Amino acid sequence: MDHDLLVGRLHDCYGIGGTALKWITSYLSDREQFIHLEGRSSVSFALDTGVPQGSVSGPLFFILYVRPVYEIAVRHGVCSMFYADDGTFYIVYDLDTDHVGQSAASARMSGCITDIGKWMAENYLKLNGGKTELLPIYSEKKAIKPVNSGLVVDGAQVMPVTSARSLGVIIDCHLKMELHVRGVCARANFQLYRIGKIRRYLSEVAARTIVVGLVFSILDNNNSLLLGLPDELIDRLQKVQNSAARLVLRAGKSDHVTPLLKRLHWLPIRSRIHFKVLVLAYRCLHGTAPSYLCNLVKWHRSAREGLRSADIFLLEAKRSRLAGYGDRAFSCAAPRLWNLLPLDIRSAATLLSFRSKLKTHFFDLCFPKS
Secondary structure, three states: OEHHHHHHHHHHOOOOOHHHHHHHHHHHOOOEEOOEEOOEEOOOEEOOEOOOOOOOHHHHHHHHHOHHHHHHHHHOOOEEEEEOOEEEEEOOOOOOOOOHHHHHHHHHHHHHHHHHHHHHHHOOOOOOHHHOOEOOOOOOOOOOOOOOOOEEEOOEEEOEOOEEEEOOEEEEOOOOOHHHHHHHHHHHHHHHHHHHHHHHHOOHHHHHHHHHHHHHHHHOOOHHHHOOOOHHHHHHHHHHHHHHHHHHHOOOOOOOHHHHHHHHOOOOHHHHHHHHHHHHHHHHHOOOOOHHHHOOOOEOOOOOOOOHHHHOOOEOOOOOOOOOOHHHOHHHHHHHHHOOOOHHHHOOOOHHHHHHHHHHHHHHHHOOOO
């Protein structure tokens, strides 16, 4: 990242000027770097490009710097998403129109990548063809399959793959999420194995804290993508949570797990997934979620004025053609789950109160009082 180009882009594209722009310029300029190892230091050298590594502002500055990449994608009719220096570009087309739609999509994507490569070369950046993956996503029930043609990225031929990792999620070509669930279970079980080695030296409170920090951070990460998966896959994750509960409370394998989860106040896996989706829906409705999610949910508007349904915070329900894919989409699943909530939860004034009421609601459903 060239500092002069970044400062110029902040001024021209985002309207940042005055003291704020001077502060950013001062923050980026006159920095030096050296290596210190075993009491000895290397010669320092000036950092004329890039941002301080590990800084909070670094990813934000990079996103602002590469804004023209998004504009190039829009010009070619390609959708894009960015997280720091990771970019995802995708095109939706219909396989049922033989291979005409796919050929057009491939041509658009190739042209987009070519123009992005040219822009990056002019702005001191470089596409990494070795880390680029091409993933066609389609229903396995389709009679017509995608053509096995790749793309050229920075001189490297990128061929289609059956699965790809994006921000810690393994996405397969049929969106079954089986590979991702398998990986989550493996990582979580490994952490349980490590904690089990020292469990005898830990108090119950300490064991619970460690399990929540090391195991549930894996189980809950991106779990909203697991909405609507078959019971078989959810049960695999539930077994990991059951093992965690038995480890914390030092229970036997034959002990019934429901009282253990209730004692620990842990929601089961499926309820945790629903909880995450509903929290995202609440944030969308109150404008604190990303715009690409906010556009997917809308308040229900009755065609007739004065109906009671217009005043009880319902969402506009959408129908899908495919139960296996459409019903799992956020735009369909979030309104469906939202409209089943009691009115006092849907009308919560703050996110904090919504989360509290929602967890209590799910806890009462999962562990009814006798």
